Amino acid sequence: MSSQAFDSVQPVETPEGVDLALSPAGPCPRGLAWAIDASIRWFAYGAISLLLSFLGSAGTGLFLVFMFLLEWFYPVFFEVYRSGQTPGKAVLGLAVVMQDGTPVGFGASVIRNLLQFADFLPFAYLAGVVSTLTTERFQRLGDLAAGTQVVHRPSHSAMRERPRPRPGLTPRPLPIPLELHEQRAVLDFLDRRASLNPDRAEELARLAEPLAGEERAADNLCAFALWLEGQRPTTAGSPEPRGEH
């Protein structure tokens, strides 16, 4: 179906038999996460150098060792011991996993982080960005060599109540028959409407031109969606759900 052409979701089969849908993350969120991590590192350098300045030259030596460890292994520690998320990645809701969806291993994490140097060449992570944009799973060079990928992983599943439809909407019967996937789309719109701003909701609803019309397209579409759900207008004019709620 056409959705497969622009959807980057990678299904991974799990031992339980259900497919896990992984969303690889592109260069923009990864770049932001990197910037956050870099800031944290710089802050740590500053703090440690301040502490070690009391030890004179020997302190500088220790600081250099510390800087080396942080430079190369800061991401390794977090990826291996914190579910694949450095602090920067956690803020952006990203995580490092192996290609098959399993948690990232120690060796793989070391490989992908040592190869950051290669990704940085020739300047400003150009090789890494090119690699990310041209591979199927948005893998930079380090990811390719280590067999890892960076995916979106929400930090909380946000189990929320179904958003209530706007009051004052009367369910309306559909003027034209819809196929199953079209009905799904209309119902999804009802669910999503609460999270969209009004202009955007209108814009999206107008895509269903013949059905939703030009004026108040969002409301019209929602009215059809309520009907598809099985709600029927009561004689008093306000919607009453069929069955218990």
Add this chain to the structure above:
Amino acid sequence: MQQQEGFERRYRPDWTEFESALKRLEAGDREFGATGFPGAYRRICHHLALARDRQFAPRLVDELNALVQRGHNQLYRVAPRPLRHLGRFFARDFPRAVRSEWRVVALATALFLLPGIALVLLVGIDPGVSAQVLGENQVLQFESMYEPDNERVGRPREAEVDTLMFGFYIRNNIGVAFRSFASGIFFGVGSAFFLVYNGVFLGAAAGHINQVGYFSTFYPFVIGHGSFELTAIVLAGAAGMRMGFALIRPGRRSRKRALQEAARTGIRIVYGAAAMLLVAALLEAFWSPNGAIPNTVKYAVGSFLWLFVFGYFLFAGARDGD
């Protein structure tokens, strides 16, 4: 939709409970009665499959997918214990890995040694070459570092403290080794470049030392840690080239798979090289520059270390029948 609402209503308590279990696991608490977790995870997977099959709202499917994703990540973790096999790594795995890659190691050695020797000879013929290759300042710094009446050899005059130099060597040398390995992914060219560059640099330095006659300071200094440092540089470059060559000649595997296997082999060699550079840094910071130790002792110890390194890579771990 009634079916979906009934589904949600019935199972939401399970999902909320699973979510709180996930939160505790993700925070690092792995001790709380986790016996029910795998069963709960399988149930959530079942719910996800049902939701997909019955084409429930994508919002619901996405939320269940997120739960499964997080649960999967917690359930299939392998507790990383990188230090567990340390002894076996050094006794067996590391030397074996190097031996099995002897071809790239030989190539790396050649790429390092040949330019080095060439530069030593060149500087012998035309002393000005060293300044051309290294730059005037670098040459002058070398001379000040290895002047025969230095108390600490191999140091710029300003940096007297050994710990400072130790930190510097760690950061600089191991960093170079890592970079040399990483740049190998570009079909081995990056590693080759690092090897040749280092060979040229050291060859020019040695050649210049020969010209000014600082034999009594430079060579005892270098021989102490050189066995570990130079070998490690060569090994890191070899590991990088191994990675790069996998892309050129993947054999019967896909390039991606060949690259990943080469990276796994290479990284083991890099671990060992990093350890060797740690030893080299200790020697270079605390042993080699000590002007109080007589040169004969330094030569003796240095030679012994070279023999040790060679013997290690030739014979260690070769016995166990495998």
